[in-house]
Each structure stands twice: as structure tokens, then as C-alpha cells.
Amino acid sequence: MKGLILKDIYCLRTRIMTYVLTLVAALAIGILISLSSEYGNMRLDVFVGDDITVSEDDLSAYKIMLGGATFLAILLPLGVGFDGIMTFHMDEKANFNDVLRTMPVKPVEIVLARFSTAYGFLLTGYVSSILIALLISPVVEVFTLGEMIHAGTVMTCALAAGLGVTCCALFMWNKKTCERIFIGIILGIYAVFAIGIIALDKRYGDQLDAIMNTFMDKVKILFENCLTWLVPVALLMTVVCFFVSVLIVKRKGRGVR
Numbered sequence: 001m002k003g004l005i006l007k008d009i010y011c012l013r014t015r016i017m018t019y020v021l022t023l024v025a026a027l028a029i030g031i032l033i034s035l036s037s038e039y040g041n042m043r044l045d046v047f048v049g050d051d052i053t054v055s056e057d058d059l060s061a062y063k064i065m066l067g068g069a070t071f072l073a074i075l076l077p078l079g080v081g082f083d084g085i086m087t088f089h090m091d092e093k094a095n096f097n098d099v100l101r102t103m104p105v106k107p108v109e110i111v112l113a114r115f116s117t118a119y120g121f122l123l124t125g126y127v128s129s130i131l132i133a134l135l136i137s138p139v140v141e142v143f144t145l146g147e148m149i150h151a152g153t154v155m156t157c158a159l160a161a162g163l164g165v166t167c168c169a170l171f172m173w174n175k176k177t178c179e180r181i182f183i184g185i186i187l188g189i190y191a192v193f194a195i196g197i198i199a200l201d202k203r204y205g206d207q208l209d210a211i212m213n214t215f216m217d218k219v220k221i222l223f224e225n226c227l228t229w230l231v232p233v234a235l236l237m238t239v240v241c242f243f244v245s246v247l248i249v250k251r252k253g254r255g256v257r
Contacts, residue, residue, distance in 0.1 A: 004105070004113035008087040012117075015083050019121075022080045023128050030073030030132055034139035037066055070143060073136065074152050077128040078159060084121030085163070087114065088170040107249035111171070115242055118163055126156040154226055157234035164241030171248045 009016075037043060091097055100110070133148035169178045 001105070001109040001113045004110065005116055008084075008113065008117040011087055011090045012083070012121075015086060019077075019080050019083070019124075023077055023132070026073045026076040026128075027132050027135060029076075030070065030136035031139070033066070033070055033073065034136050038139060070136070071148070071151055074129045074133050074148055075155055077125040077132065078122070078152065078155050080125060082122065082125075082159060082163065084118035085166055085170065087117055088167075089175045092174055107246050110249055111242060111245045114167060114171075115164075115238075115245075118167060119160070119238070122156065122159060122163060126152060129156075150227070154230060157227070157230040160234040161237040164238045168241045168245050168248065171245045 091100075129152040130149060133145055133152065137143075137145035137148060166178070169181065173181070
């Protein structure tokens with residue numbers, strides 16, 4: 001198993017260099033945005049212009065703009081941390097799975113090695129996002145360090161659950177099949193959402209804004225309190241996906257077909 005993990009790390013060495021450069025870029029983005037919000041063109045007085053009074057809508061728009069840019073620097077490392085699953089595609093291209101079937105490696109060891117690599121990258125991304133939040137929090141006034149860490153933790157838990165499902169799918173099918181399935185799911189969700197909005201607009205046109213505002217308020221409350229249930233759900237999903245992956249590998253025989 002140790003050899004499989006070392007092989008994955010060696011295959012991802014170019015990704016690791018890209019990852020380091022992305023962390024440097026994310027840190028630079030966070031610092032520049034923070035300094036611009038304090039001394040540059042992203043100051044509140046520059047944003048509102050010559051208006052004497054600042055409305056709540058203007059203030060909310062300013063916070064959304066600044067917050068989105070700030071959180072980009074924190075969440076960017078998490079997205080790169082998802083690159084750990086590239087080992088599946090690399091092994092598929094190199095036909096390493098055929099070689100793996102000749103080795104005396106247990107299915108549990110195969111799955112554990114892959115999960116260790118994938119979740120190791122994600123954990124590294126989470127730690128990196130926390131370090132970036134620590135560095136930019138002294139100059140950011142819109143969000144506190146706790147809010148930044150909360151957002152990074154929520155996103156990490158969501159990605160952890162998704163990563164487990166993705167690993168299961170990649171053990172079951174090849175990369176092309178998985179891409180088609182995920183694209184189909186995304187398009188299906190988008191279609192259902194679009195149809196729902198159109199139906200609501202036709203039937204409840206006058207109340208649609210109130211419905212959307214209520215929905216956003218519920219989402220905000222869910223986001224603020226989600227760690228009480230999201231962390232155990234993410235852990236449970238990871239464990240379930242691990243054992244499902246082991247069953248898939250056992251069903252296919254020694255190694256991964």
C-alpha cells in the first residue's frame with residue numbers, strides 16, 4: 001500500500017508544483033483584495049461614489065462583491081486539492097490496472113491507498129486555506145477569521161462527501177463514463193431548477209421575490225448552523241464510500257479493472 005501511495009505522489013509531482021503556485025497566487029489575491037478594500041478602489045466610499053447616504057442594498061452589494069473576492073482566495077486551494085483523483089485517469093492511460101492485477105495487493109489496500117492520496121490532497125488544501133485566512137484576516141474588515149474558517153470548513157466537508165462518491169464512481173467506471181454521468185446530473189439539476197423558477201414565476205409572479213428571499217434566508221441559516229450535522233455526514237459518507245469501493249474492487253477481482 002505504501003508503494004501505491006508513493007506511486008500516486010510521484011505521478012502527481014507536476015500537479016504538486018502547480019498546487020504550490022496556486023497557493024502563492026491565492027495568497028497574493030487575498031492580500032491585494034484586502035489592501036484595495038482598505039486603501040484602493042474597493043473602498044466603500046469609492047464604491048458608493050458621491051452618494052451622501054448608503055442604502056442597505058448598496059452595503060449588501062458591496063459586502064457580496066468584497067466577500068466573494070476574499071473567499072475566492074480561501075476556497076481556491078480547496079478546488080486544487082480535488083486534483084488527487086487524477087491518479088485514476090493516469091493509471092487508466094498507462095494501463096497500470098493490468099499490472100496491479102498481477103500484484104499480491106488486497107482490495108482494502110488498493111482502496112485505502114487511493115483514498116489516502118485523494119483525501120490527503122483535500123486535507124492539504126483545507127490547511128492551506130486556513131493559513132491564507134490567518135494571513136489576510138488582519139486586513140479584512142468585512143469578515144472575521146472565524147467566518148472565513150467556517151466557510152472553508154463547510155466547503156471542505158461538502159467536497160469530502162463528493163470526493164467519496166467520485167472515487168466510488170471511478171472504481172466502478174472509467175473517466176469518460178463518469179464525466180458523462182456527472183454532466184448529465186448537473187444538467188438535470190439545472191433543468192429542474194430552471195423549470196421550477198419558470199413555473200413559480202407564472203403562478204406566483206408577484207410573490208416570487210418574497211419566496212426567493214425566504215429561500216435565501218433559510219439557506220443562510222442552514223449555512224451558519226450546518227457544521228453541527230455536515231461534519232458527521234461527511235465522515236459517514238467517506239466511510240460508506242470507502243467500504244462500497246472495497247466491495248467494487250472485490251467484485252471485479254484482484255486489482256481494479
